[in-house]
Amino acid sequence: MRKQLSSLALLSSVFWAPAPAIAAEQPVLIKIPRLTLETAQKIAQAVIVECRKSAIQVGVTVVDRGGHPVVILRDTLAPDLTLEISRQKAYTAMSFNAATSTMENRFTQPFSVGKVQGLVFSAGGVPIEAAGNIVGAVGVSGAPTGTQDEKCANAGVQAVLFDLESATP
Numbered sequence: 001m002r003k004q005l006s007s008l009a010l011l012s013s014v015f016w017a018p019a020p021a022i023a024a025e026q027p028v029l030i031k032i033p034r035l036t037l038e039t040a041q042k043i044a045q046a047v048i049v050e051c052r053k054s055a056i057q058v059g060v061t062v063v064d065r066g067g068h069p070v071v072i073l074r075d076t077l078a079p080d081l082t083l084e085i086s087r088q089k090a091y092t093a094m095s096f097n098a099a100t101s102t103m104e105n106r107f108t109q110p111f112s113v114g115k116v117q118g119l120v121f122s123a124g125g126v127p128i129e130a131a132g133n134i135v136g137a138v139g140v141s142g143a144p145t146g147t148q149d150e151k152c153a154n155a156g157v158q159a160v161l162f163d164l165e166s167a168t169p
Contacts, residue, residue, distance in 0.1 A: 032065065033167065035128060035135040039160050040070040043128070043138050046159030048075055051143060051152040058142035058152060061086040062128075065135055067094050075142070082142040088118055089125030089149075090139030097134050100125035101150050124149030128157055130164040 040062040047060040057075040059082025064070050069090075074083055093100050101123035123146025125139040138156050140149040157164075 043156040047156035050155035085141035088120040093125030094137035
């Protein structure tokens with residue numbers, strides 16, 4: 001009985017011991033860089049302009065770090081379906097921090113991550129990074145090929161690249 005009590009006392013001292021001093025040095029809040037509405041609008045507009053150069057009508061979605069849509073645009077003749085597909089491409093690119101074209105053949109087995117609803121592994125989604133942090137992604141849908149979608153998405157990011165590279169966390 002005495003042995004059990006000592007074990008219990010030792011065990012409780014481990015759980016009830018004061019937190020190490022290192023925990024006190026940790027911040028209570030963290031700063032997370034966010035993509036501004038104005039920057040997201042510039043990206044989306046640049047996508048539309050780039051696709052129009054090739055007479056392509058697309059839908060474009062820019063999402064924030066949480067995968068929430070910030071800007072959604074559909075060019076005049078782009079089908080409604082392009083909006084949902086562009087959102088899913090943006091969400092996928094943000095979630096994996098990779099262009100969706102790099103993942104097209106990655107998840108092909110049954111029951112793999114690629115089968116999760118809301119993820120699209122076809123070209124046209126690219127992540128947006130600033131100051132070494134992912135701050136969102138852009139997805140494009142409506143071009144005849146995913147390669148063209150992704151070319152337009154990259155043009156959108158390129159339109160604000162200097163601002164993104166100059167950003168401080």
